[in-house]
Amino acid sequence: MATCPAARGLEDDAAVIPFGSETLILTHDTLVQGVHIREDEDASDIAWKLVAVNLSDLAAKGAEPLGVLVSHMLGEDDQAFVAGLHEVLGKYDVPLLGGDTVRAEGRRVWGCTAIGRATCTPVPDRRGAKPGDxxxxxxxxxxxxxxxxxxxxxxxxxxxxxxxxxxxxxxxxxxxxxxxxxxxxxxxxxxxxxxxxxxxxxxxxxxxxxxxxxxxxxxxxxxxxxxxxxxxxxxxxxxxxxxxxxxxxxxxxxxxxxxxxxxxxxxxxxxxxx
Amino acid sequence: MATCPAARGLEDDAAVIPFGSETLILTHDTLVQGVHIREDEDASDIAWKLVAVNLSDLAAKGAEPLGVLVSHMLGEDDQAFVAGLHEVLGKYDVPLLGGDTVRAEGRRVWGCTAIGRATCTPVPDRRGAKPGDxxxxxxxxxxxxxxxxxxxxxxxxxxxxxxxxxxxxxxxxxxxxxxxxxxxxxxxxxxxxxxxxxxxxxxxxxxxxxxxxxxxxxxxxxxxxxxxxxxxxxxxxxxxxxxxxxxxxxxxxxxxxxxxxxxxxxxxxxxxxx
Structure with missing residues (x-):
C-alpha cells in the first residue's frame, strides 16, 4: 500500500500508552469517499461507520471507550451526518469530545480518533499468537x-x-x-x-x-x-x-x-x- | 462556517478529559490542500505544520504532549512528508503513536490528533476572561x-x-x-x-x-x-x-x-x- 517504508509505520495497531496506573488506547481511521465509502452512501451511515470502525479497534484491545474526536468535511448532508453521529454515539454511550469541520470542494474525507481505557493488561495485539494456540x-x-x-x-x-x-x-x-x-x-x-x-x-x-x-x-x-x-x-x-x-x-x-x-x-x- | 448548528459543536476548544488523578487533553486538526495548505507547499512543511498546529493547541492548554496520531494521504512526496514529520517530532520530543495512510485521487487531506497531559488545573480555556483582567x-x-x-x-x-x-x-x-x-x-x-x-x-x-x-x-x-x-x-x-x-x-x-x-x-x- 504505502510506497514509503516509514509511512507504513502509520499502519500499526492502535497506540497503547501507559499513563500513570492506567493504560490508554488511541486509534485513528480516515475514510475517503470513493475509496472506503461508496459515492452514494448515506451521510448518516458514513457517520456511523466512521465511529464504529474506530470503536471496533478499541474492542480488539478489550478497551472501554472514553470518547471520540470527529473530523467532518462539510457538504449538503450535514444534518444527516450529525444524526448518524448521534445515533452511534448514543448506542454505544460514547461522548463526542471534539474534532473539527472543514469545507472543501471535491472528494470528501472524514477522520475519527477514538480514545479508550484498557480493561486488562497486557493489552492484546496481533503479535502474541503462539504455536499450539x-x-x-x-x-x-x-x-x-x-x-x-x-x-x-x-x-x-x-x-x-x-x-x-x-x-x-x-x-x-x-x-x-x-x-x-x-x-x-x-x-x-x-x-x-x-x-x-x-x-x-x-x-x-x-x-x-x-x-x-x-x-x-x-x-x-x-x-x-x-x-x-x-x-x-x-x-x-x-x-x-x-x-x-x-x-x-x-x-x-x-x-x-x-x-x-x-x-x-x-x-x-x-x-x-x- | 458550518451550516449545521450541531456540526459547529466540533469547532470547540481542545477536549479536556479527567482521567484518574490526571487530566488528558485531546486535539484534532485537519488540513486540506488548497484550503489550509497552498497547492505548492513542500510536503515536509505540510507535515511540520500539521503537527505544530496541534501542539500549539496543547500549548494553549499548558499541556505536555504525550504523542500524536497522523493521517497521511499518500502522494509523490511521501519521503519529504516523513522527513518533515521526523523533524517536528524530534524538535519537540513528541512520539508518533500511530495513525493511518490512505490513497486517493484528487485534493489531499491530512489529519493529526495530539494527546497531552495537563500540567495545571483548572485547564485554561477561552471562557475564563473576567472584567478587570x-x-x-x-x-x-x-x-x-x-x-x-x-x-x-x-x-x-x-x-x-x-x-x-x-x-x-x-x-x-x-x-x-x-x-x-x-x-x-x-x-x-x-x-x-x-x-x-x-x-x-x-x-x-x-x-x-x-x-x-x-x-x-x-x-x-x-x-x-x-x-x-x-x-x-x-x-x-x-x-x-x-x-x-x-x-x-x-x-x-x-x-x-x-x-x-x-x-x-x-x-x-x-x-x-x-
Whole structure:
C-alpha cells in the first residue's frame, strides 16, 4: 500500500500508552469517499461507520471507550451526518469530545480518533499468537458482503454493512484470555496473514470449520471480504465453550507460508487492500 | 462556517478529559490542500505544520504532549512528508503513536490528533476572561504573513510561516497564571472576538500597544492574519514583568461589541474564516 517504508509505520495497531496506573488506547481511521465509502452512501451511515470502525479497534484491545474526536468535511448532508453521529454515539454511550469541520470542494474525507481505557493488561495485539494456540473468530463472515448487495432493504445483512456493530463488550470479555486479537476489517484471510506475520508463526485454518460461517456458495469471497468487523483471536483450547466464538484453526511454528487453508496457501489476493 | 448548528459543536476548544488523578487533553486538526495548505507547499512543511498546529493547541492548554496520531494521504512526496514529520517530532520530543495512510485521487487531506497531559488545573480555556483582567499576547503579529510573501528565502519570517513553533514551554509557564488562554490561528482580532464571546465580556484592545508588534505599514492586515500561533491570554496585571508577553488591552463588562480597538469595533472581516 504505502510506497514509503516509514509511512507504513502509520499502519500499526492502535497506540497503547501507559499513563500513570492506567493504560490508554488511541486509534485513528480516515475514510475517503470513493475509496472506503461508496459515492452514494448515506451521510448518516458514513457517520456511523466512521465511529464504529474506530470503536471496533478499541474492542480488539478489550478497551472501554472514553470518547471520540470527529473530523467532518462539510457538504449538503450535514444534518444527516450529525444524526448518524448521534445515533452511534448514543448506542454505544460514547461522548463526542471534539474534532473539527472543514469545507472543501471535491472528494470528501472524514477522520475519527477514538480514545479508550484498557480493561486488562497486557493489552492484546496481533503479535502474541503462539504455536499450539487455537484460532477463533466471532460471528458470521461475509454478512457485510451480502449487505452491500442488498443495500437499503433493512435486512440483517444490510444493517451489518451500513451499521457495523463494534464488539466492545465481547472484546472486553475475551481480552484477558487471548494471546492475540485484532478486528477483521480487510477480510479474514488478509488479516489472519497479518496476525501470523506479526506473531512470526503460521495460522493453519480449517475450511470445514469456516464454511458454516460463510453464506452458501460464497465461501471464497466471504473469506476475502472486509467490513465485517468481527474479531480474530488466538488463545487456549476451549474458549468456544465460554464465549461466542468459533474455533477455525490452530497456530503452528512458522512455515513457508504464514497462512494455510486446509494445509495450502490460499489463493491471492487474500483480501481488500486500500 | 458550518451550516449545521450541531456540526459547529466540533469547532470547540481542545477536549479536556479527567482521567484518574490526571487530566488528558485531546486535539484534532485537519488540513486540506488548497484550503489550509497552498497547492505548492513542500510536503515536509505540510507535515511540520500539521503537527505544530496541534501542539500549539496543547500549548494553549499548558499541556505536555504525550504523542500524536497522523493521517497521511499518500502522494509523490511521501519521503519529504516523513522527513518533515521526523523533524517536528524530534524538535519537540513528541512520539508518533500511530495513525493511518490512505490513497486517493484528487485534493489531499491530512489529519493529526495530539494527546497531552495537563500540567495545571483548572485547564485554561477561552471562557475564563473576567472584567478587570489584562489582555496579553506573545511574540510578533503578522510574521507568518510576511513569511508567506517571502517563501523559501530562509528568513525568520519564512520559517515562521513554513515551520510555526508551538509555544509549549511558554504555555506551560503561563497556564497557572491566566484566566483564559487560546492560540491565535485565525488572526488576533477574530480569535480575540471568540474569546470575548466565550467569556461573555468585551476585550478592549489598545492600538498603540499592538502597533509595535506588527510590521511597519501592515498593521491592519497583521491583526487579521492567521498562522502565527502566538498565544492570546488574560490574567492579572503584571504578567509582562515575568513572562515574554505584551499587554495589549483590558477585559471589560460585555458591551454592544465584544471587541473594541481604541474604543471602536474593528472593521470586518476580523480574520481568516475557513
Amino acid at each position: 487455537a484460532v477463533y473468530v466471532t460471528g458470521q463472515l461475509g454478512l457485510a458482503m451480502l449487505g452491500m448487495e442488498d443495500r437499503g432493504s433493512g435486512s440483517v445483512a444490510d444493517l451489518a454493512y451500513r451499521r457495523p456493530a463494534p464488539l466492545l463488550s465481547l472484546g472486553r470479555s475475551l481480552a484477558p484470555h487471548v494471546t492475540a486479537m485484532m478486528d477483521i476489517s480487510d477480510g479474514l484471510l488478509l488479516d489472519a496473514a497479518r496476525m501470523a506475520k506479526a506473531s512470526s508463526c503460521t495460522l493453519a485454518l480449517d475450511a470445514a470449520r469456516l464454511r458454516p460461517l460463510a453464506p452458501a456458495g460464497r465461501f471464497e469471497a466471504a473469506l476475502r471480504w472486509g467490513d465485517d468487523y468481527q474479531l480474530l483471536l488466538t488463545g487456549p483450547d476451549g474458549l468456544e465453550a465460554r464465549f461466542a466464538v468459533t474455533k477455525i484453526g490452530i497456530v503452528q511454528e512458522v512455515g513457508q507460508s504464514s497462512l494455510l487453508l486446509d494445509g495450502h496457501p490460499p489463493q491471492e489476493p487474500l483480501g481488500f487492500s486500500h | 489584562a489582555v496579553y499576547v506573545t511574540g510578533q503579529l503578522g510574521l507568518a504573513m510576511l513569511g508567506m510573501e517571502d517563501r523559501g528565502s530562509g528568513s525568520v519570517a519564512d520559517l515562521a510561516y513554513r515551520r510555526p513553533a508551538p509555544l509549549l514551554s511558554l504555555g506551560r509557564s503561563l497556564a497557572p497564571h491566566v484566566t483564559a488562554m487560546m492560540d491565535i490561528s485565525d488572526g488576533l482580532l477574530l480569535d480575540a472576538a471568540r474569546m470575548a464571546k466565550a467569556s461573555s465580556c468585551t476585550l478592549a484592545l489598545d492600538a498603540a500597544r499592538l502597533r509595535p508588534l506588527a510590521p511597519a505599514g501592515r498593521f491592519e492586515a497583521a491583526l487579521r492574519w492567521g498562522d502565527d500561533y502566538q498565544l492570546l491570554l488574560t490574567g492579572p496585571d503584571g504578567l509582562e514583568a515575568r513572562f515574554a508577553v505584551t499587554k495589549i488591552g483590558i477585559v471589560q463588562e460585555v458591551g454592544q461589541s465584544s471587541l473594541l480597538l481604541d474604543g471602536h469595533p474593528p472593521q470586518e472581516p476580523l480574520g481568516f474564516s475557513h
